[in-house]
Amino acid sequence: KTSADEYWREHLVVPLDSLSVYVACSELKSINCTEYGQKISVKAISLPSFWGTCLALSTNFTVPYRGPFTCLTIKHQRSKPGANDDFANRILDVKTTVSGIQNSALLFYVRSDLSLNINHQLFYTALTVLEGFETHFGMSMKKFNLFNAKSEPCLETNHFTDCFNDCLNQHVSQISTKCRMPFVRNETLPVCDASNANEAYLQTYKNYLNFNYHSCICHQDCISTTYSTTSNVIDKLRDNSTTILQIFFTDDSYEYTKSRQAYGFPVMISDMGGINLKCQLKGENYNNPDMDFGLRTSSDQGTSP
Numbered sequence: 001k002t003s004a005d006e007y008w009r010e011h012l013v014v015p016l017d018s019l020s021v022y023v024a025c026s027e028l029k030s031i032n033c034t035e036y037g038q039k040i041s042v043k044a045i046s047l048p049s050f051w052g053t054c055l056a057l058s059t060n061f062t063v064p065y066r067g068p069f070t071c072l073t074i075k076h077q078r079s080k081p082g083a084n085d086d087f088a089n090r091i092l093d094v095k096t097t098v099s100g101i102q103n104s105a106l107l108f109y110v111r112s113d114l115s116l117n118i119n120h121q122l123f124y125t126a127l128t129v130l131e132g133f134e135t136h137f138g139m140s141m142k143k144f145n146l147f148n149a150k151s152e153p154c155l156e157t158n159h160f161t162d163c164f165n166d167c168l169n170q171h172v173s174q175i176s177t178k179c180r181m182p183f184v185r186n187e188t189l190p191v192c193d194a195s196n197a198n199e200a201y202l203q204t205y206k207n208y209l210n211f212n213y214h215s216c217i218c219h220q221d222c223i224s225t226t227y228s229t230t231s232n233v234i235d236k237l238r239d240n241s242t243t244i245l246q247i248f249f250t251d252d253s254y255e256y257t258k259s260r261q262a263y264g265f266p267v268m269i270s271d272m273g274g275i276n277l278k279c280q281l282k283g284e285n286y287n288n289p290d291m292d293f294g295l296r297t298s299s300d301q302g303t304s305p
Contacts, residue, residue: 003191003192003193003194003197004181004182004191004192004193004197004200004201005182005191007197008048008052008053008182008183009046009048009053009182012051012052012053013046013052013053013055014055014076014106016044016055018076018077018078019042019055019057019074019075019076020039020074020075020077021039021040021041021042021057021059021072021073021074021075022037022038022039022040022072022073022074022075023037023038023040023061023063023070023071023072023073024037024038024063024064024066024069024070024071025037025038037073040059040061041059041061042057042058042059043057043058043059044056044057044058045058047119048119048182048183049119049120049122049123049183050120050122050123050181050183050204050205050208051107051122051123051126052107053182054107054119054122056111057074065252067252070248070249071246071247071248072246072247072248073244073245073246073247074244074245074246074247075242075243075244075245076106076131076242076243076244076245077241077242078131078241078242078243105128105129105130105131106128106129106130106131106243107122107126107127107128107129108126108127108129108137108245109122109125109126109127109229110137110139110227110229110247119165119183120164120165120168120169120172120183120208121161121164121165121168123208124208127229127231128231129231129243129245130233130243131240131241131243132236132237132239132240132241132242132243133233133234133235133236133237133243133244134233134234134235134236134237134243134244134245134246135231135232135233135234135243135244135245135246136231136232136234136245136246136247136248137229137230137231137232137245137246137247137248138229138230138231138232138248138249138250139227139228139229139247139248139249139250140227140228140249140250140251140254140255141225141226141227141249141254141255142225142226142227142228142254142255142256142257143223143224143225143254143255143256143257144220144221144223144224144225144226144257144258145222145223145256145257145258145259146220146221146222146223146224146259147222147259147260147261148222149261152220153219154219154220154221154222155219155220155221155222156221156222156223157221158221159218159219159221160218160219160220160221160224163216163218163219164213164216164218167213167215167216167218168211168213168216169184169185169186171207171211171215172184172204172207172208172211173185173186173189174207175200175203175204175207176203177192177196177199177200177203178190178196179191179192179193179196179197179200180192180200181197181200181201181204184204230250234246
């Protein structure tokens with residue numbers, strides 16, 4: 001009688017007490033420095049997704065930058081497995097089949113937004129972390145400051161992520177079963193139980209694969225930050241129940257892109273209502289609305305406007 005919601009909360013979640021987060025020591029000879037660095041406290045918000053219940057980690061601790069040695073280390077100690085009923089085993093079998101990821105794997109990704117309502121992007125962005133291994137994640141950051149043009153408008157708020165998730169949520173919730181999975185937001189449908197969760201899960205998976213993001217009309221944020229992440233499995237640990245993630249920046253600089261308004265003369269005249277301009281080329285007056293305002297080279301007759 002286990003429901004999908006109960007299973008997502010009790011079985012498909014990493015307990016917060018199994019995680020330890022460290023940063024580089026404040027001093028090389030710090031008394032509180034352990035093998036992995038200085039331990040810091042983190043906050044976690046539970047967020048259901050296709051792969052399970054995620055822990056969105058955050059901290060108020062400011063990590064001092066110390067060059068290429070600056071990193072964030074997350075150590076995960078696997079707890080003893082709980083009792084799984086038939087429904088739990090069926091879901092695990094489905095997850096292994098459709099994802100190609102073994103049950104002894106964790107999923108990791110870097111959040112670049114503040115929206116915590118639904119988490120559909122995780123299906124496409126998560127990276128695999130094998131349990132019992134040390135994996136390094138290199139991050140590069142890009143900042144964008146877009147110009148709010150009439151042809152390509154942008155919004156000042158965190159609009160794109162919410163709009164994209166809402167659009168994707170509507171797409172994946174269109175299944176034939178009269179129930180929904182815990183990671184789908186649809187107040188009109190009940191959460192699936194053991195009898196129909198398997199079919200709903202497979203249909204939702206197919207909807208993810210067939211999703212076309214061009215169908216969503218979502219304006220970009222005027223100011224945004226994105227992260228690109230690469231992973232590298234370093235070594236297998238002696239303790240198979242221990243998993244280490246080390247996160248660092250690949251460079252001490254980041255790319256900043258700022259767009260600005262650039263008007264060509266024909267576009268400017270069109271937007272201004274076709275104002276009749278007088279131009280003087282080679283001492284002769286012209287009053288021609290069809291005049292070509294393109295840039296001229298030195299071989300052209302006349303001077304560049």
